[in-house]
Amino acid sequence: MPTPIAGIDVLLADPPFWHKHKIALVTNHAAKNKDGIPGRQALLQHQFNIQLLFSPEHGLHVKGADGAFIDDGIDPLTQLPIISLYGKKLQPSADDLKEIDYLLFDIPDVGVRFYTYLWTLSYVLEASATYQIPLIVADRPNPISGNISLSEGPMLDSGCASFIGRWPIPIRHSCTLGELANYFNQKLNLNAPLSVIKIVNYQRNSFQTDWGLPFIPTSPAIQTFESALCYGGLALLEATNISEGRGTPYAFTIAGAPWMDAKATANTFKQLSPNYVRTNNIDFIPTQGKFANQQCYGVQLEIIDKEKYQSVFIGLLLIKIIKDLHPTHFAWENYVTNVNPSGVEHLDKLLGIKNADSLFDLTLSNFITEICTLLNVEKAWQQAIHPYLLY
Known part of the structure; x- marks a missing residue:
């Protein structure tokens, strides 16, 4: 399989006419070119006239804790000013853009609705529309595949809109950010002057592990391809008192707590789970987050077939099993972030449906029936997104 060439490398190979104009770059340190050089550095080396940097959640250096306020600063690598879009504001202001001719967006994504880089792009898209400053999205492949048949709902209920789903x-959209930018721009009549630098040699049914490239961590907890693939399901643990593995090398591939009966959880999961995944027992001590520095007992997901793996279904099923097996220990919890300071209704915001916790009060058989219906959005989504697919 050919190695895909990301939009940033397409730009660098043949700098466009606007590269001498004043550019604001929306990026982070995970955005590397094919040689592993930070995109902002490579652009400057190719005489792109970058004036300032905008950074998303986790900051330019991708080290900020999940949900933590990120302040403005100066980039030590390029000496360019950094304006945070995950601090005092989420959208570039008129003042930020008063000397800017072009907006350029280059940030790798993980293909999940509640991963916030997409919504930073949405605010930049709105700023582009408001101030009629051209926005160029340097597209990147979806690491967990662009196969629309692997998309999983629920579709976001607009009553649950937030910065983790506007x-x-x-939830699993199976698109690139360039495709979603086109979709939103036209579907919502934003009328931004938008263009997408397409990926070369991208086969949309491929996964990151097929590209012959190392996985570059996209945020503090997404350090591996496995974490990215499981994220759409096990990030739902954020709304519970179960550790999702933050502060370990296994974030979003494990679920555990000091009180968990790992053996019973694994046995029940084995009886109910599809054959594309299995669990192994794991003991771990997180260095941060829930149960920091405490011994936890839990299960680790082992993906047998990535081309069939349904992350949201598995995450929901695992939470239901743990809740049913540990009725006196399990609890829903608030999840405090910069964009949701109270932390309330976090499960509703993640799943995108109201009163999401009531699903887990159903009997197991009714629960499985209900979530299978909720998650089955492939045909409707394929019909909606098809005109905007670039690959």
């Missing part, structure tokens, strides 16, 4: 799409 506009209706499935």
